Amino acid sequence: MAEHTIDRRVFLAAAVTTVVAVSSGSLAHAATGGAAGPAEPNYRIPIGPDDTPEQLLAKAARVRPTKRQIAWQELEQTAFLHFGVNTFTGLEWGTGDEDPNVFQPTGLDTDQWARALRDGGFKLAILTVKHHDGFVLYPSRYTRHSVASSSWRQGRGDVLRSFADSMRKYGIKVGVYISPADENQYADGVYANGSKRSTRTIPTLVDGDDRAGGDLTTFTLDATDYGAHMLNQLYEVLTEYGPVDEVWFDGSQGRIPEGKAETYDWDSWYAVIRELAPQATVAVRGPDVRWVGNEGGLARENEWSVIPVKDTGNGSIDYALHYYAPDQGSRDALAQSRSVAQYLQWWPAECDVSIRPGWFYHADQRPKSVDQLADIWFRSVGRNSVLLLNIPPDRNGLLPAADVARLKEFRERIDRELPEDLAAGARVSDDDEGTRTVDLGTDQEVDRIRLAEDIRHGQQVEQFVVEAQVGGAWTEVAHAGTIGASRVLVLPVPVRARRWRLRVTQHRNDPHISLFGLYRSRV
Structure with a gap:
């Protein structure tokens, strides 16, 4: 020693x-x-x-x-x-x-x-x-x-x-x-x-x-x-x-x-x-x-x-x-x-x-x-x-x-x-209001949604809604509070839409969304 x-x-x-x-x-x-x-x-x-x-x-x-x-x-x-x-x-x-x-x-x-x-x-x-x-x-x-x-x-x-x-x-x-x-x-x-x-x-x-x-x-x-x-x-x-x-x-x-x-x-x-x-x-x-x-x-x-x-x-x-x-x-x-x-x-x-x-x-x-x-x-x-x-x-x-x-x-x-993410490779746009919009290109059925914040920037999201554009109008399909490193939502019934958006309605500091995934389950 x-x-x-x-x-x-x-x-x-x-x-x-x-x-x-x-x-x-x-x-x-x-x-x-x-x-x-x-x-x-x-x-x-x-x-x-x-x-x-x-x-x-x-x-x-x-x-x-x-x-x-x-x-x-x-x-x-x-x-x-x-x-x-x-x-x-x-x-x-x-x-x-x-x-x-x-x-x-x-x-x-x-x-x-x-x-x-x-x-x-x-x-x-x-x-x-x-x-x-x-x-x-x-x-x-x-x-x-x-x-x-x-x-x-x-x-x-x-x-x-x-x-x-x-x-x-x-x-x-x-x-x-x-x-x-x-x-x-x-x-x-x-x-x-x-x-x-x-x-x-x-x-x-x-x-x-x-x-x-x-x-x-x-x-x-x-x-x-x-x-x-x-x-x-x-x-x-x-x-x-x-x-x-x-x-x-x-x-x-x-x-x-x-x-x-x-x-x-x-x-x-x-x-x-x-x-x-x-x-x-x-x-x-x-x-x-x-x-x-x-x-x-x-x-x-x-x-x-x-x-x-x-x-x-x-x-x-x-x-x-x-x-x-x-x-x-x-x-x-x-x-x-x-x-x-x-x-x-x-x-x-x-x-x-x-x-x-x-x-x-x-x-x-x-x-x-x-x-x-x-x-x-x-x-x-x-x-x-x-x-x-x-x-x-x-x-x-x-x-x-x-x-x-x-x-x-x-x-x-x-x-x-959660099979393949329908939003992978889709057209995505963000605005200064804490909203992310995803265009899938064609109407797609979705019944699972996975979200994540980039936690290197902390946990900031306190409330959010997910909406789909159905019949030309934005319609709420889910809402919840926190996201953090992983949030998975199960829709009661599949929703078919081409355009989807995540709106953060309450946050502590600027949210950093790292994932807005859309899925059609095969269960």
Whole structure:
């Protein structure tokens, strides 16, 4: 390990300061949510209780996504893979004292996972590297509750390695979920043990550590005992398994006695992720992406990416309004949040849902129908959000045949819902009033409309109408509120017209429309 320290700087994580020292490596200067290097402008803008409604609106119009957030939004459809000891015990929330030998996926084939996800149209997949039980799907140096303690593959199995290799082989980006809650570490006296934050060196080398003596980048960060445990596991995952494009956290606490809790060291965790995986989106208990507020995969009718947030006090941010609130970013919501919010932030929504009733595999459960999945797609991707669909591997280590078939049918269904864009190559004209007119050249039937703003310029559209010229007169065929990165409208009946137009009737700043697509479904 190189001992020379070449830098010592301060990470600002949502107003909580964490001192970070790095040995044998460069330290990225970052603010929570910003890219490595100088923070990107206008990702998060401070507000206060004295801001007028007009000032709040003007600030909201200036908020912009980071490049990382733009890349994440373009994924549209991502996959979750809940897999672990729960797969074999039948539980949804494990106990932490499972016999590791229960984990026996003797037919594990992560290439099969990757092929099914590719054929289903997924661009990124997230593996439950550690769920709330604390069982780890790779041979970690920091716990015995892992695949290394199972007789599966003679204790040499590594699901994370296989998963990462297979996803990249089939062109799918890699994401990891590492549960903050950890029942096993609670039983071991580490989680929620009341320890105070103190300076820790990460990684913390253990007896016989194969990394000792190497040119190892190390961090000095403030953390509790459990916070350091998480930092050490993050370090393993982010340095030994290739590029990671999403790190997924939730905010769950372990099922521990009342009066005990672990205050998570979000600031230090984010700092290490930003340094070791600067391209990675941190979701949904993270600065880049938020939880939509339900596990049904459904966004709000008008889903804003610019919303008011508040500090949690330990390096993270949270909804200023309750996460169940049906309105998070309108003019009324901005005004309502003034007394509790500290910032307006670009914090887009991720919609998580499982293809089956449970998150882990259960033999008596069946996947959702194609109609159900299509409805979820229109109410997530079609409402300015990214869909995170869970497909749980079974006890053999395979995605069930019924689920694989359903994923392919799902992709084919969306392809039929939105076939070729009739407006592609059509004559388009824009005016200074926020109106775009498309001339298809001949009358065409349309029953699906897809819209998008160029979110590099923020989210500006508050109200719009779509009209068709029918019988020589402009006739409204649809209207709605927000657009954002993606808005898909389903017309109750097809409308035949040659000329179509989008009129933005209320906006914050000049709208930048990047897509006005017209489709005739083949459903």
